[in-house]
Amino acid sequence: MLQHATGYVQGEFHGANAELNVWKPYISSNDFSRSQIWVLSYVGANLANSVEAGWEVYKDSRPRLFIFWTADGYQSGCYNLVCSGFVQTTQKFSLGSAIDPVSTYNGVQCHVAFMIWKDPKSGDWWLKVGTEVIGYWPKSLFTSLQGNATTIEYGGEVYSHDLADNHTTTQMGSGHFPDEDFKKAAFIRKLAVIDQHNELKPVSNLNLFAPRPNCYDVRKGRGNPDIWGDYIFFGGPGYNPNCL
Numbered sequence: 001m002l003q004h005a006t007g008y009v010q011g012e013f014h015g016a017n018a019e020l021n022v023w024k025p026y027i028s029s030n031d032f033s034r035s036q037i038w039v040l041s042y043v044g045a046n047l048a049n050s051v052e053a054g055w056e057v058y059k060d061s062r063p064r065l066f067i068f069w070t071a072d073g074y075q076s077g078c079y080n081l082v083c084s085g086f087v088q089t090t091q092k093f094s095l096g097s098a099i100d101p102v103s104t105y106n107g108v109q110c111h112v113a114f115m116i117w118k119d120p121k122s123g124d125w126w127l128k129v130g131t132e133v134i135g136y137w138p139k140s141l142f143t144s145l146q147g148n149a150t151t152i153e154y155g156g157e158v159y160s161h162d163l164a165d166n167h168t169t170t171q172m173g174s175g176h177f178p179d180e181d182f183k184k185a186a187f188i189r190k191l192a193v194i195d196q197h198n199e200l201k202p203v204s205n206l207n208l209f210a211p212r213p214n215c216y217d218v219r220k221g222r223g224n225p226d227i228w229g230d231y232i233f234f235g236g237p238g239y240n241p242n243c244l
Helices: none
Strands: 002-013 017-021 032-041 049-058 066-072 109-119 125-129 132-137 151-161 188-193 198-202 207-209 217-222 230-235
Touching: 002 188, 017 032, 017 151, 032 109, 049 109, 049 125, 109 151, 109 188, 109 198, 151 188, 151 230, 207 217
Parallel strands: none
Antiparallel strands: 002 151, 002 207, 017 109, 017 188, 032 049, 032 151, 049 066, 109 125, 125 132, 188 198, 188 230, 217 230
């Protein structure tokens, strides 16, 4: 079962950019928790194309850099370099490697910048982490993403394998709700999109999506454009007296 707490915009886009706050949430057995950017194009429920990047915690409780792509509405897809698809162009980053240091509650905050954009000449989708260009997803992998992306999404995702009566205890973000704010709740800031003219623009008309806000929630705001820009705080503890 997948659960989300995200912000998203819809339109015609050639990419996205954001800074992702990095934490080490608790993960129940066989679950995972992520903070990420989605660049999506929908042409029917089973034909969604997506390229994704961010950090995830799975099994060993260490946040790790990950990427993912699908061209058939998540009926299939590929993480990192597990199968052919993404073309890595640098060895300075290892996909799946642990991210260190991480943020601490009411302490030092750590973040990593991610950018995904479409090359206007080749049509390939490129990824940059921090200041390093990592590689690209070839245009030939996709159907609808050979054109524009139609949705850009930012936020958290939790997968729970356990279908027991009680909700999973797997945390999202920092494991704290967004109303706890800076240094306590996870954030994604400097939310931006790349338009059809390949110009980086702040998001507008950001929608929020949190189907189970008592488990994982999201809120949005806008701050100093040089530090925060448009942002979301998101996450939560999962199982609690109001999330059963």
